[in-house]
Amino acid sequence: MSVLKGMMALPYFDGSLFELCASLSEGGARGVLISGGSDKQGRVPLLHHIPDMIRARREFGLAMRVHVGLPDLETCEALAEIGIDGAMIDVIGHRDTIREVYHLDSTPEAYETALEHLECNNVPTVPHIILGLHFGRMLGEWRALEMIARHPPKILVLVILMPLNGTPMAITKPPSLDEIGKFFEAARKALPATPVMLGCARPLGQIKFDIDRLAIDAGLNGIAYPAEGIVEYARQKRLMPNFINACCGVMW
Template sequence: MPVELRRQLAEVYHLPLKELLPAAWRLRLKNFPPVLGLATPGSKHYDSGDHRNHRRLFVTISITGQGCRLQCEHCRGELLKSMYPATTPAALLELGRQLKDGGCRGVLVSGGADLGGRVPLLPYLEALAGLKGLGLKVIVHTGLADLATARGLKNAGVDQVLLDIIGDRETARRVYHLEMDPADYGAALENLLSAGLKVVPHIVAGLNFGRLAGELEALYQVLSRDCRDLVLVVLTPLPGTPMAGITPPPPAAVGRLLATARLAGPRLNILLGCARPAGRHRLWTELYALRAGVNGMAYPHEATVARARHLGLKPFFSDLCCSLL
């Protein structure tokens, strides 16, 4: 089966795009209702003719503040700067109370990684359970979680866990500074799944300095396990990082990956996540994603929403994380 699945992924991926996209679209129509989930969580302002988001309805929290031991090449801690800091369990629970009182419905608890690629969650398990006790939706970004952390998160009652899957050893070393191979990411995924958690794997297209390398293997790691959801995001060059001037993968390449995921995972809930380049790249990526048969996306362009309606889809908006669509 592993050899067969890898062969299937490679064969599908290399189909001509003019065959790949229509086949993916037909499969989407066959297996899913004609609706398109659109996520607009409060980490970014969103205001279109269709919807204006509530900035405090869903927020992102860093349990390490702006600190990250790994200092990955694509981020260098920049993504942590926009998050609410809560660097002790008591601070996390108090922040949760304040957010809940302000109308918040859910949180993503994340943070910088340690030198093993793990978000240091073990001291926060009781506080995470406390957030659930407040009635909040709680999603956790784990990094390479071990079994003890996975079981602790299950006992805390978190709603979902998010895990980036790297399908290329060179990418893990060059970008994340980790001597890990795809099997290590598969093992972390197994830890989370075996604990009974709802896991939403993420794949970053172009993570290796804009070059596609290992995305199909990452997709294999997801499809070879009992995963029902997948979020694909696209490398977004950030100022202040070594990748600031990098050219991300073109929209057509992103569309090819999404269509491959759809054909290889006919009933997989596939989402285009919030991290992707702005401008025309954003719009064209979304349009390719629609044709590739995604179930939803984050922060859609107005033209994408109009195109979805033209294709017969019924868009609906949610101010929660796209993984909850």
């Protein structure tokens, strides 16, 4: 399974992010999610593409969200100049996870510094917390939530470790439903005024339904790709589901 198959690659557009955005706009797209690999410092190399992003934003009016990795101050200032709609950043709260899973020589403090830089430049943030990121264990998630709560985001996205075939964690089990449910409740309480979303990355099968039900019970605001039966469960809870054709970090 490849997580890249659904993405459009810049080489097909001669490396021009503007031309890629132009093609999407012509096809009726309302927005883009810009992503890419990171360097050894965890930074997604965005600075080279800033002029294209500014031009695409101005000419096509596309909503623009960006996977920023672990951005430095210069990148945060550039994102502010563009006026992006959301900086998507994985926030990791334990040094061991940063080193052993992301293979970066960094610290949780560096992630909070990135949140500070984004906040100081008025860049709306959409932080993600990956439950079970440390080989299925809940290790730094609580600290990540504390850091995010000190810099209230536009939206908080929670996802669950999703084992992928062909990866070192292909057979890793996610956290228990009890741990997941308690974290959902804690996130809701920590950010009472912030939309909290359950993202698309989570295990499949019966556990997906169980996780989605916990999200509704905890008062989360949205679920990406809800499991079969979850919409009806929400209605039974006297909620009124609203369907949005966009990613988990978007609330039109």
